[in-house]
Amino acid sequence: MFKCKAAWNKLAPLARASSTLCRQAGKRAVLRHERTPQFVQPAHMSSGPSGGGGENTLYFVLVGATCLAGGAYAYSTLVGDRERYQQRITEIESRSSKPAAEPSTPAKTQPETAASEPASAAASPAVEPTHAPYLLIGGGTASFAAARSIRARDPGARVLIVTEEDDLPYMRPPLSKELWFSDDPTVTETLRFKQWNGKERSIYFQPPSFYVSPTELESVENGGVAVLTGRKVMHMDVRGNKVKLSDGTEISYDKCLIATGGIPRNLQVIERAGDEVMKRTTLFRKIEDFKALEKVSRELKSITIIGGGFLGSELACALGRRSADLGLEVVQMFPEKGNMGKVLPEYLSNWTTDKVKKEGVKVLTEAVVKNVTYKEGKVEIKLKDGRVVKTDHVVAAVGLEPSVELAKSAGLEIDSDFGGFRVNAELQARSNIWVAGDAACFYDIKLGRRRVEHHDHAVVSGRLAGENMTGARKPYWHQSMFWSDLGPDVGYEAIGIVDSSLPTVGVFAKATAKDTPKAATEQSGTGIRSESETEAVAGSVAVGKAAPTPPPQQKEDYGKGVIFYLRDKVVVGIVLWNVFNRMPIARKIIKDGEEHADLNEVAKLFNIHEE
């Protein structure tokens, strides 16, 4: 902040000086010696006319040069600092428009502490902030990524996150994967899991000590990130740059990020089924859902998961793994023909379904739920084709409804095709409002308008929003990726538009037992997740069997490979099937957006036969 003011101070006399110089040079033929050094010194741009020789032409040229140079310097510094300057001015203006502000605010341009007024007001008891230079609505992955980005780029930034959840920002993927594989019986309390590198970490991005208390946010030196939990933003006044929370408080902002994510969808048949069924239904998304389901898995005898996508399949595998130990029946049902039916091409989806079944899950494909009732202590699910499933508990994993309630009061556009807030390629909804994460329907320069509900996208878009909130003006460019693990044999990473309705070209290597996520990490001495003893034994048996290469006539084993998804002959999506560490190449191919005549040649770039 000092820099801006200092630069401004530097420039003002220089600007005045150079304009005076120009005018005078124009008016008079000769400039007196003694004057020039004064003007030239602040500029440091051109060497002043050194003594002697006051020829008119030379003087004129030198003066003109100084003028130009000074002007150029002033221009470049101004442009460079304009962003900062604008921010400062907006901040000052907003402060001066605050009802409680002192009228002398504009003059009091203290660059360091952004809000000296509350501090200088009577020694008030700690109050929650009424103004936040950076207000982030939503306390999930995208919001946290943005907060981090803002803090990295704007020194001393004061960032306020407002979330309706009671928890500090945390990551969701372990809730349906790693946390279930933990050996620790207290995992529901600690919420810690083991990463690929063997190190343990919490699902919380940062411990509480990272954050500043909301009441201290406006005064703390060097700024920080504060989180207001248990508060929902109910109303947004875009013209007035302020929001109203569920408890009635109003907070004004300079820049705002909407990262409200979404809520799990439910099936209408379940909603209509009455309280007894609703009580026994989990819509899985948050920490409390994980805790509740974990408890259910220990206490009840049968769980049915409705939904065959990422969440449904991951939960099915996680529960399926425990089913033997817990004496738990795990059923998964969905309308598609196979797991991940909307993502993977049919042959791969079928292959995956077999693997899921091997994890101990009873998979019912092409299952459309007709109605759900509570009968004789069981939840009874009737399918349209007549099949009936009796279970103790239901998990509905049928998609996410983006949370766009604020659109109405804010007057923001909602996208009718993909849902979510409609924003441009730079994630902007308005000049000082950005949207990131699950709730953002944005324009992807390479792949077109889309809305992405993956963890890495939340990180990438949150980060980008934070950069743009601090003046970067960059479009969405770094393509985010996603991944899934369905048991020890099936692990894949993917990038771009991975829609099974697109034509695909899959290039596979003859699989050996070396090619599984489990084996890949074992070889390198690291572990993806804690393995049970029985699995370690099974793995070594498989190695022995797979040593001789089977002839192609046998049932295909899609052990590892790469699958290209094409749109108008251009690769728009890639799945790396049990092939790791190749994401940068995949990203490059999508970025290029070229038409490749022979995709086998492109597949060679991935070296699928090697580790």
Next chain:
Amino acid sequence: MSYCKQEGKDQIIFVTKEDHEAPSNAELVEDDPNDPYEDHGLILPNGDINWNCPCLGGMASGPCGQQFKDAFSCFHNSKEEVKGSECIDFFRGMQECMQKYPELYPQEDDNESAPSGEAESFQTSNNANKNKTSSYS
């Protein structure tokens, strides 16, 4: 031997190691090192430090972020024989700050390596890390 088959709109190709031995003739577009849209590593094209680099974890954004930036900038710009020798005060300031947050900055770390608490958080797919779960850390 490799073979190919078609299942509706999906083409499947099985290849042996030998099939893929010859180098690829697929053409990739040359990257522009000055692409303004691209994410950058630790050092920006103009020589400045990219404080938002995922490689720094959250070091520049946490409670001791300012101290970290001061120390690291000084070190980066240091032209002394012993690089950073004039930056002792900044590093001391950083260390003092970090000691106040043992949860975030475990004490066994030194200035070079990223401490596991604070820094081990937020890399995106930028990193060619082994496993997809690197998206967490």
